[in-house]
Amino acid sequence: MERKELTCIGCPMGCSITVELEGDEILSVSGNTCAVGDKYARTEVLHPERTVTSTVTVTGGEKQRVSVKTAGNIPKDRIEACMEAINNVSVSAPVKIGDIIIENVAGTGVSVVATKNIS
Amino acid sequence: MINYEIVIIGGGPAGLAAALSARKAGVENILILERDAELGGILNQCIHNGFGLHTFKEELTGPEYAWRFIERVQKENIAYRLNTMVLNISKDRIVTAMNRDEGIIQIQAGAVILAMGCRERPRGALNIPGFRPAGIFSAGTAQRLVNIEGYMPGKEVVILGSGDIGLIMARRMTLEGADVKVVAELMPYSGGLKRNIVQCLDDFNIPLKLSHTVVDIEGKDRVTAVTIAEVDENRKPVPGTEERYTCDTLLLSCGLIPENELSVNAGIELSRITNGPVVTDRLETNIPGIFACGNVLHVHDLVDFVSEEAAKAGRSAAEFVQNSTAEKQSSEPVVLKAESGVRYTVPFTVDPGTMEDLLKVCFRVGAVFRDAYVSVYFNDERVMHMKKRILSPGEMEQVILQKKKLLEYDDLKTVTIRIEAE
Ligand SMILES: Cc1cc2nc3c(=O)[nH]c(=O)nc-3n(C[C@H](O)[C@H](O)[C@H](O)COP(=O)(O)OP(=O)(O)OC[C@H]3O[C@@H](n4cnc5c(N)ncnc54)[C@H](O)[C@@H]3O)c2cc1C
Ligand code: SF4
Numbered sequence: 001m002e003r004k005e006l007t008c009i010g011c012p013m014g015c016s017i018t019v020e021l022e023g024d025e026i027l028s029v030s031g032n033t034c035a036v037g038d039k040y041a042r043t044e045v046l047h048p049e050r051t052v053t054s055t056v057t058v059t060g061g062e063k064q065r066v067s068v069k070t071a072g073n074i075p076k077d078r079i080e081a082c083m084e085a086i087n088n089v090s091v092s093a094p095v096k097i098g099d100i101i102i103e104n105v106a107g108t109g110v111s112v113v114a115t116k117n118i119s
Numbered sequence: 120m121i122n123y124e125i126v127i128i129g130g131g132p133a134g135l136a137a138a139l140s141a142r143k144a145g146v147e148n149i150l151i152l153e154r155d156a157e158l159g160g161i162l163n164q165c166i167h168n169g170f171g172l173h174t175f176k177e178e179l180t181g182p183e184y185a186w187r188f189i190e191r192v193q194k195e196n197i198a199y200r201l202n203t204m205v206l207n208i209s210k211d212r213i214v215t216a217m218n219r220d221e222g223i224i225q226i227q228a229g230a231v232i233l234a235m236g237c238r239e240r241p242r243g244a245l246n247i248p249g250f251r252p253a254g255i256f257s258a259g260t261a262q263r264l265v266n267i268e269g270y271m272p273g274k275e276v277v278i279l280g281s282g283d284i285g286l287i288m289a290r291r292m293t294l295e296g297a298d299v300k301v302v303a304e305l306m307p308y309s310g311g312l313k314r315n316i317v318q319c320l321d322d323f324n325i326p327l328k329l330s331h332t333v334v335d336i337e338g339k340d341r342v343t344a345v346t347i348a349e350v351d352e353n354r355k356p357v358p359g360t361e362e363r364y365t366c367d368t369l370l371l372s373c374g375l376i377p378e379n380e381l382s383v384n385a386g387i388e389l390s391r392i393t394n395g396p397v398v399t400d401r402l403e404t405n406i407p408g409i410f411a412c413g414n415v416l417h418v419h420d421l422v423d424f425v426s427e428e429a430a431k432a433g434r435s436a437a438e439f440v441q442n443s444t445a446e447k448q449s450s451e452p453v454v455l456k457a458e459s460g461v462r463y464t465v466p467f468t469v470d471p472g473t474m475e476d477l478l479k480v481c482f483r484v485g486a487v488f489r490d491a492y493v494s495v496y497f498n499d500e501r502v503m504h505m506k507k508r509i510l511s512p513g514e515m516e517q518v519i520l521q522k523k524k525l526l527e528y529d530d531l532k533t534v535t536i537r538i539e540a541e
Binding site: 006007008009011012013014033050051052053054055057063064065067069076079083097115116117 | 163166167168178179180182183186265266267268269294295312313314316317318321322508509511513514
């Protein structure tokens with residue numbers, strides 16, 4: 001059996017939650033004060049996901065960098081690979097909010113899109 | 120001299136939302152003055168997501184949130200001037216500004232809305248005598264360098280202060296390959312949002328040391344190491360608890376302070392607690408026709424509340440220039456008081472006769488309270504009593520006052536907000 005400790009981000013209470021699990025099966029969730037914490041702990045332990053934001057080099061535009069984000073959440077353990085891909089691309093102006101900068105980043109099925117207009 | 124019905128100082132989220140709501144209320148001649156080369160304010164460097172959950176029901180990044188407002192301002196043909204720095208505002212609402220193309224310009228405004236935002240507390244927070252090597256940055260400066268200029272200030276980082284900007288930068292610099300060694304926080308709690316502590320520190324195993332401060336900085340030309348130590352209840356370092364970290368960069372994230380030099384020159388009364396103007400329920404300062412909203416009024420943690428507050432300032436300014444409030448004014452406004460655990464309220468007064476149907480009163484507490492009550496008193500009578508599982512200085516709280524209730528109450532002089540154990 002494995003034990004994982006985490007802090008709920010559902011509200012400012014920030015309950016310390018303990019999850020006990022056997023492989024992929026959750027045996028118990030404790031320490032949470034409400035149902036939000038239970039749900040958070042279950043996904044966070046089995047499939048933690050994050051949105052990644054960064055910037056990409058722009059050539060020929062009014063600015064040198066354009067801000068970008070993953071269009072959805074990606075698995076937490078793919079963040080590093082995603083950052084590497086982001087740091088290896090550059091785009092040329094103009095760029096519009098929502099333009100796809102990298103398709104299917106690091107094999108996650110999620111695209112990296114621009115979050116700023118650069119003319 | 121140029122004439123405008125409403126002049127807005129600052130083109131951040133507050134200025135943009137104020138302009139849109141004043142236009143919606145029917146004001147034609149609006150001008151936004153922004154010293155930067157683009158609209159959007161601080162949001163342009165906040166490339167992380169988490170903005171707009173309340174307003175748009177989706178999580179946007181700072182630049183995306185700003186764009187939703189900029190786009191509308193452009194569609195509405197609201198005038199704005201970029202690279203234009205406001206130098207002075209007079210009591211009779213003459214705004215003096217400067218830019219490269221026009222030199223000094225003077226504008227007579229029917230009403231003025233202050234939306235200048237805030238700046239970071241200076242390094243004074245760092246109480247260490249001696250010289251200052253290179254490699255010490257405020258967190259916001261580092262954010263601008265990394266996110267706008269694409270320049271990394273250093274490789275091995277120690278952060279003092281656990282405000283949100285410091286936390287966000289801990290993650291940002293880690294993602295860009297830096298080694299963030301520790302975040303030291305003087306207080307026994309963090310002023311940052313829980314979500315940021317988890318997703319910016321815990322995710323990357325960056326330790327957060329509460330009740331710790333920097334006691335020594337080494338390095339002649341550039342920082343080479345920083346020593347932190349635990350502090351006692353009086354915030355004095357405890358000998359023997361020192362830990363030394365080699366690093367080339369020290370980031371300071373010691374809080375924000377409203378940017379009010381212009382307000383002071385205009386004779387606007389400031390609160391010693393918020394460092395922002397003292398305003399009525401219509402967000403009007405003590406100078407008639409000058410209104411304030413956003414971070415210049417008090418520091419906000421959520422941009423959604425900034426937009427909401429600014430929309431109100433826009434409505435009030437519109438009313439002022441359309442001259443419909445003057446005759447409704449009742450004689451003595453009701454004073455809002457912050458007591459026992461409540462540090463301040465915004466606004467500071469409310470006029471039941473002219474207030475909108477509902478008034479959101481924002482406040483902050485001075486310490487962490489668990490299982491406590493937020494109580495509202497009309498004069499000496501308790502009229503609201505709400506249980507809260509947690510109240511913390513890092514999160515802005517609100518209570519809502521109803522115009523009807525205030526009008527009904529005989530001889531109402533004060534409304535007091537208190538935190539009570541039971
Ligand atoms: C680093 C950081 C991270 C944040 N993260 C989040 C988050 O994750 N989620 C969230 O909801 N909120 C977040 N916030 C809060 C939110 O972004 C701010 O509260 C909001 O941007 C404040 O808006 P404002 O318009 O009052 O100020 P600002 O955005 O600072 O705009 C003020 C504008 O006024 C201009 N100005 C100032 N003086 C003059 C002058 N004399 N003449 C002309 N122009 C002038 C400035 O150039 C600036 O453009 C964050 C804030 C910061 C600082
Ligand atoms: S478990 Fe519930 S009460 Fe505790 S932090 Fe999460 S949301 Fe808040």
